Amino acid sequence: MITLENITKTYGGKTQVHALKGISLTIEDGEIFGIIGKSGAGKSTLVRCINMLEKPTSGKVIIDDKDLMTMSDSQLREERKNIGMIFQHFNLLSSRTVFGNIAFPLELVGASKDVIKKKVADLLELVGLTDRQYNYPAQLSGGQKQRVGIARALASDPKILLCDEATSALDPQTTKSILELLQDINKRMGITIIIITHEMAVVKEICDRVAVIEGGIIKEEGRVVDVFTSPRSQTMKDFVKSVINMALPDGLTKLGVTDQPAPDRDMLVRLRFKGAVTNDPVVATIVRKFDVNVSVLYGNIDYIQDEPFGYLIVVIIGDMETQAKAFQYIKNLPIGSEVLGYVPRNN
Numbered sequence: 152m153i154t155l156e157n158i159t160k161t162y163g164g165k166t167q168v169h170a171l172k173g174i175s176l177t178i179e180d181g182e183i184f185g186i187i188g189k190s191g192a193g194k195s196t197l198v199r200c201i202n203m204l205e206k207p208t209s210g211k212v213i214i215d216d217k218d219l220m221t222m223s224d225s226q227l228r229e230e231r232k233n234i235g236m237i238f239q240h241f242n243l244l245s246s247r248t249v250f251g252n253i254a255f256p257l258e259l260v261g262a263s264k265d266v267i268k269k270k271v272a273d274l275l276e277l278v279g280l281t282d283r284q285y286n287y288p289a290q291l292s293g294g295q296k297q298r299v300g301i302a303r304a305l306a307s308d309p310k311i312l313l314c315d316e317a318t319s320a321l322d323p324q325t326t327k328s329i330l331e332l333l334q335d336i337n338k339r340m341g342i343t344i345i346i347i348t349h350e351m352a353v354v355k356e357i358c359d360r361v362a363v364i365e366g367g368i369i370k371e372e373g374r375v376v377d378v379f380t381s382p383r384s385q386t387m388k389d390f391v392k393s394v395i396n397m398a399l400p401d402g403l404t405k406l407g408v409t410d411q412p413a414p415d416r417d418m419l420v421r422l423r424f425k426g427a428v429t430n431d432p433v434v435a436t437i438v439r440k441f442d443v444n445v446s447v448l449y450g451n452i453d454y455i456q457d458e459p460f461g462y463l464i465v466v467i468i469g470d471m472e473t474q475a476k477a478f479q480y481i482k483n484l485p486i487g488s489e490v491l492g493y494v495p496r497n498n
Contacts, residue, residue, distance in 0.1 A: 153178040153201065153311065153343065158210035160196055160367075170196045171207070172367040180310075183337055183344045185358035185375070187390060190349060193367040198313050198347045202234045203227055214311070232260075235304030239316035241296040243288040249275070249299050250284040256306045274302040278332060294325035301332065305340075312336070314346045318353055330357050351390035355379065355455055363387045376455040380425045381487055395453065408492035416493035418467040418474040423487030425460040433484065434465065441477045443469035462487075466494060 153176075160171040170193045178184045188194040199205040201212060203219050212219040219230060243252050253274055257267045275281045278298040288296055297317060304312060314333070318326040334357045337344050346358060354361050354375055362372035363386050370384035382388045408419060422433065434445050445465050452461035467474050481488045 152180055152213075152215065153345075154211070154213040155197075155201070156211040156213065158197070158200055158212065159208045160193075160200060160205060161208045170367050171200065174210070174364075174367070174369055176362055176369065176372070178343060178345060180343055181337070181341045182359045183334070183346065183357050185346045185348065185354040185361040186364060187348055187351065187354050187361055187387075188364035189386060189389075192364045192386075194347045194349075194364050195315055196367075197364065198315050198345065201311075201345065202231055202236060202313060232307045233310045234313060235307065235309035235311070236313040236315065237297065237300045237304050237317045239319045241288070241293075241300050241320075243296055243299055243303075245288050248285050248287055249280060249291070252288070252299050253302045253306055256303060260307070270306060271302075274305055277305070277336070278302045292325070293321050294328060297321065297325075297329055298332065301329075301336070305336070305342075309342065311343045311345065314344065314348075316347060316349070319348070319350065326353070327356070333357060351379075351394045354390075355394060359456065363390075376425055376458050376460055379455060380423055380460050395451065406494040408494055410492050412471055412474070412493050414471060415496050417469070417496055418478060419491040419494050420465050420467060420478060420481070421489050421491055422463045422465065422481065423460075424462065426458055430459075433481070433486065434463070437467070437477050437480065440480065441469070441473055443467055443473055443477055464491070468496070 155174055155176045158171050158174040159169070162168045162170060174197060186194050186197060196205055200207045203212065207220065210220070214230070214233070217230065219227060222230060244255065247255065250271055253271045254267045257270060262270070275284055278301055280295060280298055280302070283291065283295060288299070291299070318329050321329060330353065333344055336342060346353060348354060358375050360373060361375050361378055363370045363378070363384050365384060365386045370386060371378060378387060379391060382391050409416070412418070434447065437443065438445050445467055447463055447465050449464040450461065452459055454460070467477050469477070478488070478490065
C-alpha cells in the first residue's frame with residue numbers, strides 16, 4: 152500500500168512556488184490508480200515525490216509501512232528497486248539495442264550474463280518485442296519504444312510502476328495497445344500501477360480509481376465511474392466533456408430554452424445513470440405513474456471497467472404541477488438528474 156500524508160513541495164527562495172499543497176492519498180496494492188490534471192497542476196511533481204526523485208518539502212511517503220522520507224541515500228536506492236518508472240519521451244539509450252536497454256538496470260546491480268539473458272528474453276516476450284531485440288531505438292516506432300521502456304522498468308521486478316504521461320506522445324491506436332499491455336501486466340503480475348495523465352480517455356480506459364489534481368491540491372477522488380458520472384470539480388467537468396459531450400445538442404438550443412417554468416412550457420431534464428440502474432425502465436415508470444408524456448430527445452450509453460453509464464435528455468410534457476411532481480420522483484431515484492430549462496410546448 153502507498154500512503155501519502157500531507158505532501159508539500161515548494162521551489163525557489165524569496166519567490167516561492169508551491170507545487171504541492173498538502174496532498175494526501177492512499178493507493179491500494181494491485182490497483183491501477185490515475186492522477187489526472189491539466190498542465191502545471193502538479194501531477195508530475197507528485198509522481199516524482201512518490202519515488203523520491205523529488206524530495207517533498209514536508210509530509211510522509213509511506214510504502215509498505217516504510218516512510219521513504221526518513222531513509223538514508225543507500226536505503227532509498229535499495230527501496231527504488233521496487234519502483235519502476237516509464238516516461239512520455241521514453242528516455243532510451245540511443246547507443247544501445249533493445250536488448251541492451253532492457254539489460255541496463257540489471258547490469259547496474261551486477262546480475263550475471265545468464266540471469267540477464269533469461270530475464271531480458273522473458274520481458275521481450277511479455278511486451279511483444281522478441282523480434283526487435285537487436286534493433287536500436289532509432290529503428291523503432293513510438294509504441295515500440297514505449298514497450299522497451301516498460302520492459303526496462305520491469306527488469307528489477309518492481310512492486311510499483313509509475314507512468315508519467317506514458318501515452319501522451321503516441322497516436323490513439325498505439326495508446327490503446329500500450330494501455331492494454333499495462334492492464335495485462337497488472338493482472339498477470341499484480342503490480343500496482345500509477346498513471347499520471349492529462350487525458351481522460353486514458354483514465355476511463357484502465358484505471359480503477361482516480362484523483363483529480365488542480366493547483367497542487369487534490370480536488371476529488373474515487374472510483375472512476377463515480378467521478379466520471381458525477382464530477383464535482385471544474386477540472387473534472389472539463390475532462391469529462393473531452394470524452395463525452397454533455398452539452399445540449401444544437402437542435403435543442405434552437406427550441407427557445409429558458410430557465411423559468413410557464414403554463415405553456417415543458418420541463419427539459421437530463422438523467423444520468425450508472426450500474427444496474429441503467430437497465431431500469433425509468434421513462435416508462437414516469438409516464439405510467441404521473442400520466443404524463445415523456446419525449447426522449449437525446450441519449451448515450453458507454454462503459455467504464457465493464458460498468459455501464461449513460462444519460463438521457465428528455466422533455467416531461469404536462470401541466471406545471473405534474474411536471475414538478477414527476478421531477479421530484481426522479482430526484483428520489485438512485486440516478487443523477489437536473490433541470491436544464493423549459494421549452495415551448497408543441498415544438
